[in-house]
Amino acid sequence: MTQNQGKHEPLLAVHSVDEFVFGVPDLEVARHFYSSFGLDARDERGALALYTFGHPHRWARIVRADTKRLLWLSLGIYADDLARYEEHLAAQGAERIAPPSGAGTDGLWIQGPDGLAVQLRVAEKSSPSQPSPREFPPESANVGRSPSRSKAQAARPLYLSHILLFSADVDSARRFYEDVMGLRLSDKSGSVIAFMHSPHGSDHHLIALAKSEGLGLHHSSGACLPSTP
Template identity: 30%
Template sequence: MSQHLITHLRHVDIAVPDLARQRDFFTGTWGLTEAHRDSDLAYLAAEGSPEQYVVRLREAPEKRIDLIAFGAATVADVDALAGRLATSGVKLIREPGLLQTPGGGYGFRFFDNEGRTIEISTGVAVREHRRIEEGESIPVRLSHVVINSADPEGTRAFYEKHLGFRLSDILMHPRIGEVMYFMRINSWHHSLAIARGPHPSLHHASFEMRGLDEYMRGTGRLLRAGIEKIWGPGRHMPGNNTFSYFLDPHGNTLEYTTELEIIDEDTWHPHSYDFSNPEVSDQWGTANAMDEFVTAKSFNDPDKGLFVPPPV
């Protein structure tokens, strides 16, 4: 696909068995704000983001990713993407039309190659948001989403061919081969990354903090609250962003980050980083070692929602 019609990452929607507990964690500990509520749904916004919400929670018997949502600039772009996907044999879940979610807009849904539900939309009303002040240790925006894939090469090819994603960097290991693809849709180093895993699932969702001080304050605040830390604090080499990974109440991995690299499209060339070099995973050398425990937590549970669209 020659035209880059997707503009940005909008939100990630997660289903969990205990909505109240998950909502309390995201609003009381993680730093999001409940912007809308509808029976068994909670729409959570980041105070610094114009998006109506960056996380949607839904109560369901089993944990799953409900969908990952991306934005487009115009109705014509949404229609063009839907038409190209349908022509290429990609299954549309919902034809382009008016959205019934907060902020309205116009969009459609489809399954990706492994059965995740993806939404593309435009024209969603801008939420009243604010500048995050110095020292505030709450997320500014949703930074990126990383998915586990049993076929990372095929998943990368799907997002490049059908959605116009571009490869920023590759993470590799001498014994395993290529283990992660960092994919971009704008000047941010990555909005989506695809990790090699035993099954499709959520690897982690990452939230951008105001700066280094706020990132460290947030990391410390969660540690003091007794939230289980998986990995960090440290700074990755691909993307040059900081990282602190924690587990939410349902075993999903969430990240505080900041200073994700902004790249120049005209001069950027993808790098292949050797993950066996400790500085690649953590330039500072401050994080705990990446070991089997961290890896197992990142694999998460197999997603129960593949090729099954969420009910709302």
């Protein structure tokens, strides 16, 4: 830290993917999928709310929609940064939008890449500020690192590590997440894929972008302890 005495200034960046909201035609199919994935899928106001066991944060909501699609993305910022973000968005020429139907009105809503509605909202930092716990079998035990399927224990994700979004223009989307959201590039391959992290601390990537025909949610991923029952 420098002359800022431990404050976040002048760094202005989102610190977490606070929540993503995804529409699907059948919530029961989604419940089976995410429960099998090891998530705590709860009914909340007609939506399926996704939690990790033992963690209070709600990482995502799955809602009914005609087609499977990403509806909006809520990114977490520090309370001290809200006013600064208002100025920053104006300076960047970011388009402010009304909240999508069913979304909260708090925070700042922005038109994101590929037509994605993006919300900046004050939230507790939920992305990891330090590496996740790891546990590997010893390399010298003359056994593979991965157990056989019959011995594999149920996965229990600890937190949301990252999401990977499809984009029709990865370079343009990357510039949005860099210039407007404050994320930083971790790695990329041409204009095909880019991995971005938060300078406030996150895993290798908080958001990744992959070339496709347009917007989509490729996957969400969380860190697990292999031995967690």
